[in-house]
Amino acid sequence: MNRFNRHALTIAAGVAMLGLSGLARAETIKIALAGPTTGPVAQYGDMQMMGAKMAVEQINAKGGVGGKTLEAVVIDDACEPKQAVAVANQIVNQKIKFVIGHLCSGSTQPASKIYEDEGILMITPAATNPAITQQGYKMVFRTIGTDDQQGPTAGRYIAAKIKPKKLAIIHDKQQYGEGIAKEVDKTVKAAGLKPVLFEGISKGQTDFSALITKMKKDGVDFVYYGGYHPELGLLLRQSREQGFDAGYMGPEGVGNKDISAIAGPASEGLLVTLPADFSSDPANADLVKAFKAKNEDPTGPFVMPAYAGVQIIADAIKGAKTEDAVKVADHIRKNSFQTPIGKVAFKDNGDLKEFEFVVFTWHADATKTPAK
């Protein structure tokens, strides 16, 4: 019995050592990519995953970070705040220290608290609600602008260029949509333009005929919509169908090809505020070629910010010479980084020091051109 035990112990020790050496060889730095890969806004998740994976691939091809390779772990939060909390806990349990995500503001907010508490570094390439970086957190960054930059851009454009007689502002009652609608409201009011209508529709609503009739009767000639593309697509289509031909404008959450698939010809002329088109920057020509070689579209608004997020993490790990996420976060705050979205530096709250939104005109064939 005794001898048997000793043998067992030897074998166990041997197995354990084998296991350890196996681990040492395959050691990677894991980066979680948290965002929607299912659900109505999964298109945006694709942009995020595509950009981040490309960065991981290219960094690994150049020898990785400090001799280790990066490993992307995709986790789906479906843009549901509840699921985002579960995803964050999953990331904690897997002992992953770096996160690119989440995508929707509504799901980023609850998840960010968990990351802050657990010392996990989070960079969102897409969540634009200002509140996310107003929580005094040290571990939360974003490589995209905020709605209090995007809203005013849209608001100033409406007040200065469109000069509507009767403006309506509609939103989807979500953190992102309503937040940005309020920013637009504030900006146009400051410019002396008072919206005749400020109302919320429901996420997932399909029938907007009553609202459209009301706007038509009130003589609304321009509509700002804060929210995502599924609702705006139907709103546009039903507006044109009813003969309500006011101009429409929306934030970057409506700017993807599905708006044209849903609204068809009604999406022609829609105005959208988007991050500047980084893929047209000559400095990114090689990167764009790499995306095109994989048959991927680099023009989506979150592709380059997601790429930049991964790159910043990699550079900061190199710069700080540690994988300790708290020290890496500190390094990010104190330095600037050359990325596909330009040279970036962060404010103390984790927001970018500078970020520019540009107004684009959307076309029925799902392309966009800078608006005049």
Next chain:
Amino acid sequence: MSGFSFLEFVQQIINGLTLGSIYALIAIGYTMVYGIIGMINFAHGEIYMIGAYVGLMAITGLSLFGVDSIAAILLVTLAISILVTGSYGWTVERLAYRPLRNSPRLVPLISAIGVSIFLQNYVQIGQGARDVSMQPVLTGGWRFGPADGFQVYLSYMQVLIAVVTVAFMAGLTLFISRSRLGRACRACSQDRTMANLLGIDTDRVIALTFVLGAALAAVAGVLVGMYYGLVNPFIGFIAGLKAFTAAVLGGIGSIPGAMLGGVVLGLAESFASAYLQTEYKDVVAFALLILVLLMRPTGLLGRPDVEKV
């Protein structure tokens, strides 16, 4: 807001009736099943969603074959969707409810919720979780009113929805009141045990009820697909909730009640959106439900439930 306009009022009635027709078609499925076995079939919203998917596929398929006559598209699509969705309804009853026929009332209810989750995920895996969109098959309509002012717009699609809804409801009413099977349905609804004793195959009648409910949900699904042109695996939840509300509002168990409930709910939502704020449309709809239930606990057209001794 710039005062009351009669033409806008007319337009809002059109909007509300269109929405209400869809609610009513789905509500009938809830009410028929409740009327006969006293169970709320929570999977009914998902059956409607499947109807919409099948409809969308059929329309896309037909246009691939170059069929461009609206009547042909509509008839063939309705036929395919009713057939496929009806068999889903039948299968669900057979697998998830019939084995539980004599268990406590809560058991089939839980089973229904399970079926609902199953179907949602099943479609999500099979068809993808994303929105599927389709360009309108039937466009255009009539405009009334001054050329320079507010014009009432009545689209061909809205007329089609109203006509198809009325046709199917008239058909159902005739079927229930005149046909042999319809009489069997009414008998089962009054007293299932007695009907069974008198030689009616109640299991068959119940299966028929599920198929009929599913068929009407399929009609609603096809119409919604053609009208809004956007489906995803999650549309069944909200539609189901609204239709269930319509059924309760009209008096659950009563078929004319479900029709009336749907229309009242559609109009209430439209008017709330028009004359209050859009935010309040669900508040108004559900406040109306509570009010009606307070005054008439059995709904608008429901009969008081006599405890059977």
